[in-house]
Amino acid sequence: MPLEFKLNPSAQRKNTIDFLKAGLYKVSPLGYYGEFGGAFIPEMLYPNVEELAEKYLDIIQDDGFQKEFQSLLHDYVGRPTPLYPAKRLSEKYKAHIYLKREDLNHTGAHKINNTVGQILLAKRLGKTRIIAETGAGQHGVATATVCALMNLPCVVYMGEVDMQRQAPNVARMRMLGAEVRPAMSGSKTLKDATNEAIRDWINNPSDTHYIIGSVVGPYPYPDMVARFQSVISEEMRKQLIEKEGNELPDYVIACVGGGSNAAGSFYHFLNNDEVKLIAVEAAGEGVASGHTAATTVVGKIGIIHGSKTMLMQTEDGQIEEAYSISAGLDYPGVGPLHAHLFKTGRAQYLNATDEEALQAALELTRLEGIIPALESAHALAKLKDIAFKPDDVVVVCLSGRGDKDMETYIKRLEI
Amino acid sequence: MNRINHLFQQKGKDILNIYYTAGFPQLNDTLTILENLQQSGADMVEIGIPFSDSLADGPVIQESNQQALKNGMSLHLLFHQLKDFRNVIHIPVILMGSLNPVLQFGMENFLIACKNTGVDGVILPDLPVSEYENNYRQIFESAGVHCIFLITPETSEERLQKIDDLSTGFIYAVSSSSTTGKEKDIQKQSAYFQRLGNEKLKNPVLVGFGIKDKNTFEAACQYTNGAVIGTAFIKALQAAGDIENNIHQFVNGII
Ligand SMILES: Cc1ncc(COP(=O)(O)O)c(C=O)c1O
Numbered sequence: 001m002p003l004e005f006k007l008n009p010s011a012q013r014k015n016t017i018d019f020l021k022a023g024l025y026k027v028s029p030l031g032y033y034g035e036f037g038g039a040f041i042p043e044m045l046y047p048n049v050e051e052l053a054e055k056y057l058d059i060i061q062d063d064g065f066q067k068e069f070q071s072l073l074h075d076y077v078g079r080p081t082p083l084y085p086a087k088r089l090s091e092k093y094k095a096h097i098y099l100k101r102e103d104l105n106h107t108g109a110h111k112i113n114n115t116v117g118q119i120l121l122a123k124r125l126g127k128t129r130i131i132a133e134t135g136a137g138q139h140g141v142a143t144a145t146v147c148a149l150m151n152l153p154c155v156v157y158m159g160e161v162d163m164q165r166q167a168p169n170v171a172r173m174r175m176l177g178a179e180v181r182p183a184m185s186g187s188k189t190l191k192d193a194t195n196e197a198i199r200d201w202i203n204n205p206s207d208t209h210y211i212i213g214s215v216v217g218p219y220p221y222p223d224m225v226a227r228f229q230s231v232i233s234e235e236m237r238k239q240l241i242e243k244e245g246n247e248l249p250d251y252v253i254a255c256v257g258g259g260s261n262a263a264g265s266f267y268h269f270l271n272n273d274e275v276k277l278i279a280v281e282a283a284g285e286g287v288a289s290g291h292t293a294a295t296t297v298v299g300k301i302g303i304i305h306g307s308k309t310m311l312m313q314t315e316d317g318q319i320e321e322a323y324s325i326s327a328g329l330d331y332p333g334v335g336p337l338h339a340h341l342f343k344t345g346r347a348q349y350l351n352a353t354d355e356e357a358l359q360a361a362l363e364l365t366r367l368e369g370i371i372p373a374l375e376s377a378h379a380l381a382k383l384k385d386i387a388f389k390p391d392d393v394v395v396v397c398l399s400g401r402g403d404k405d406m407e408t409y410i411k412r413l414e415i
Numbered sequence: 416m417n418r419i420n421h422l423f424q425q426k427g428k429d430i431l432n433i434y435y436t437a438g439f440p441q442l443n444d445t446l447t448i449l450e451n452l453q454q455s456g457a458d459m460v461e462i463g464i465p466f467s468d469s470l471a472d473g474p475v476i477q478e479s480n481q482q483a484l485k486n487g488m489s490l491h492l493l494f495h496q497l498k499d500f501r502n503v504i505h506i507p508v509i510l511m512g513s514l515n516p517v518l519q520f521g522m523e524n525f526l527i528a529c530k531n532t533g534v535d536g537v538i539l540p541d542l543p544v545s546e547y548e549n550n551y552r553q554i555f556e557s558a559g560v561h562c563i564f565l566i567t568p569e570t571s572e573e574r575l576q577k578i579d580d581l582s583t584g585f586i587y588a589v590s591s592s593s594t595t596g597k598e599k600d601i602q603k604q605s606a607y608f609q610r611l612g613n614e615k616l617k618n619p620v621l622v623g624f625g626i627k628d629k630n631t632f633e634a635a636c637q638y639t640n641g642a643v644i645g646t647a648f649i650k651a652l653q654a655a656g657d658i659e660n661n662i663h664q665f666v667n668g669i670i
Binding site: 030038039040041042043044046047185186191192195198199202203205300302303304305306313315316317318319 | 466467468470471472473474477481484489490491513514515516517518519520540541542543545546564565566567569570571574589592593594597
């Protein structure tokens with residue numbers, strides 16, 4: 001099936017403002033990418049989600065919004081992030097390997113691109129209270145950060161299990177003034193934190209904006225978050241012209257939890273079929289082990305968090321618990337755009353085990369002096385599996401830094 | 416005639432509809448509870464299809480879902496338990512649950528199974544009205560199974576009219592935006608019930624979410640056709656003592 005979405009003819013533009021305006025990837029009026037997406041929400045959420053769907057494009061395409069968004073990305077987040085030519089990594093894998101340094105963003109991951117966008121949107125919607133879910137804690141920290149900046153109260157739901165795994169991020173959120181509420185239901189990880197955030201929103205529909213952390217959830221979230229994250233690939237194109245004289249690489253590689261750093265990394269290449277897009281899911285202990293988060297391998301189409309997409313579920317349609325060593329990747333679904341890219345074959349979905357990710361993290365640390373987040377290490381882990389040609393230009397999205405994972409690295413790598 | 420329509424024709428007022436979760440507290444309680452509800456005078460029953468991640472439910476119903484799943488409940492098993500229930504049950508029975516288990520079962524298979532066992536209606540809170548209209552309306556209608564939609568105080572007038580047009584059984588009014596089992600201000604609820612009473616809808620209205628005892632039930636019945644009780648009944652099922660006794664006591668405390 002060909003990609004349904006066509007490049008807007010006016011898309012040859014030079015900055016985010018114009019890219020956002022161009023709206024490269026048209027999602028259908030009911031929020032579908034092919035057969036995936038939609039807004040499967042109870043009536044209680046309908047007014048909120050409808051308000052968002054009706055207003056989000058007008059708001060984010062507004063010049064005043066864009067001005068504020070761009071200046072915060074530049075002055076506060078520290079964008080553009082470098083596109084670093086990784087010399088020793090390139091020597092090892094015999095290709096031109098670049099790292100898109102999202103780890104150098106304020107708060108240490110790509111997540112803040114989205115939270116800056118959504119907090120500005122929430123203010124324009126007149127919302128006075130912010131809620132969010134978090135897995136690794138990176139999105140929670142990024143949300144708590146922009147709430148401190150904008151002086152808005154913030155409640156972050158986090159699985160009880162994840163609160164233990166990612167204790168430093170819990171402390172950061174609290175220091176930033178956010179209330180961290182443990183999600184105690186189900187598997188006590190990201191999917192349960194997301195359930196709790198949605199339930200909070202149902203109970204507080206008028207004053208609260210829910211800042212979802214990935215390209216998941218009911219329409220318009222998947223499209224909105226992809227637009228905010230698309231700054232990643234927009235910068236890649238410009239930086240590749242400077243570095244390689246060609247804005248199109250041969251490969252873009254990114255890890256996928258819900259899929260926001262991958263969606264942002266792929267966004268402006270989606271219509272350039274010559275660019276191979278590689279998404280890397282967490283295999284956990286192996287795709288057949290029963291302890292995995294490789295949704296496109298073991299999942300089926302269904303409904304999770306208001307979206308029709310690929311998800312891990314039982315025969316009976318119960319959502320299964322995902323497992324990965326990395327708390328940011330153990331989500332039992334993928335965003336609907338990814339389900340569509342998978343189904344159409346526009347992107348290729350690979351996976352990396354816990355062990356491969358750990359080794360890739362150590363390798364990057366020793367070759368380039370960069371300690372990556374465990375999530376990002378899954379993307380790096382696939383460099384060894386792809387047969388590059390010596391001239392291939394390869395961009396890996398280094399979605400975050402490894403500070404939050406030190407405890408795991410110390411334990412598992414016996415450092 | 417569908418039993419739901421028949422009930423509203425026979426008894427337009429003070430309809431008591433009780434919700435409980437299939438396979439809870441014990442796997443094989445589903446039918447026992449249904450029989451006791453009918454005996455004790457409930458007008459209609461909603462049986463919950465357990466789901467791991469129900470978004471619209473508060474902690475009490477969530478936990479009953481988890482327990483039911485732990486007990487081994489599934490949609491296949493539920494239809495098996497309901498195979499011959501029409502030999503003893505004459506009141507309307509509705510299945511309520513999240514969309515995903517139904518989609519995995521297959522919407523068409525699900526509706527055929529509803530029809531064959533004698534289930535009169537279905538509530539799928541996360542099935543959007545537009546999806547129903549575009550993709551499922553016909554198979555519901557040909558199975559003769561009602562799709563029941565939720566409304567809230569924030570549902571716009573235009574949307575309310577559309578839901579009224581699409582509805583064939585009754586409309587399920589949630590008294591304020593919330594998950595199930597929240598404490599609510601009865602005064603504020605009453606104003607909404609009154610507003611609904613004045614809407615001149617073609618379908619009857621039952622109120623749910625936050626109805627828990629005689630007081631709240633009567634407040635709801637004053638302006639609408641009746642009410643649904645869920646969380647409070649699940650708590651009664653969990654209480655110490657004989658489950659059949661608890662059911663009769665609970666219903667007798669309401670009507
Ligand atoms: C550093 C990092 N990378 C990736 C992810 C995965 O999320 P997504 O797939 O939305 O990019 C997370 C999530 O917490 C993260 O913290």
